[in-house]
Amino acid sequence: TGLLAKLDGEPSARLLAEAKKRGRTVTFDLLGANENTIDLLLPLLPHVDYFMPSIEEARLISGAGDIQEAGRFFLDRGVKQCVFTLGGDGVCFMDHQGEFVRQPAFEISVVDTTGCGDAFDAGFITALHHKMDLKTALNFAQASAALVATGLGSDAGIKSFEDTVNFMNSAKVLA
Numbered sequence: 001t002g003l004l005a006k007l008d009g010e011p012s013a014r015l016l017a018e019a020k021k022r023g024r025t026v027t028f029d030l031l032g033a034n035e036n037t038i039d040l041l042l043p044l045l046p047h048v049d050y051f052m053p054s055i056e057e058a059r060l061i062s063g064a065g066d067i068q069e070a071g072r073f074f075l076d077r078g079v080k081q082c083v084f085t086l087g088g089d090g091v092c093f094m095d096h097q098g099e100f101v102r103q104p105a106f107e108i109s110v111v112d113t114t115g116c117g118d119a120f121d122a123g124f125i126t127a128l129h130h131k132m133d134l135k136t137a138l139n140f141a142q143a144s145a146a147l148v149a150t151g152l153g154s155d156a157g158i159k160s161f162e163d164t165v166n167f168m169n170s171a172k173v174l175a
Contacts, residue, residue: 001040002032008040016047025049025128029121033057046078050128052121055084055092067092068100083138085120085145087113088174091138103138106146107172115154120145123164136168143168 001008007015019026027050030037038061045051051058051074055067064070071082071094081095086105093101123144127137143164151157158164 001028001030001044002034002037009043012040013043013047016044020047027052027121027125027128029053029117030057033061035060037061042077045074048078049080050083050124051079051081052083052085052124054117055086058082058084067102068094071100083124083141085117090174091120091142093134093138099134101134101138103135103142104173104175106142106167107174108146108150110149111157112152113149115148116145118154119148119158126161139168140164143171146171 001012016026016028026048028044028048029052030041033053041061053061055070058064058067058070058074062070062073064073067084067086070084071092074082075094075096081093084092084094086092088105088110090103090105093099120141123141124137126144127140132140144158147157147159147164147167148155149157
């Protein structure tokens, strides 16, 4: 959204509505967020199960001052669950039932953060596919991003599903 003018707005809304009609889980991240992105997002949000931007993007789009205000903004507009990446501060999850989960990041030596957001999203989607509980899914997604950050390039630090699980289960988290 925001980069493909012919797909933005109503065409994307139809695509997501069809996905939901077919019983699919819709995760949604975006690129190039700005103050005008909300106009493109509004018709899409009711079809989104997991809205997964960075907190910086969420705050920019919503105009919110803090994490909970940003989450409430998107939840009030139809998103089922918000998963905000917080960079070195970890991750935050919010939903309509009032669940609020905040988990710290893993302790790593950062080499390059290129691709960490995409790695997080891919990790979370993988965790959903493997039917991990929420906290484990958030940890697996964070482990995916953390491993990417330990190498140079958008996927240099990540090797396999098993390696990511091992890292998730053995790495220290920041206090």
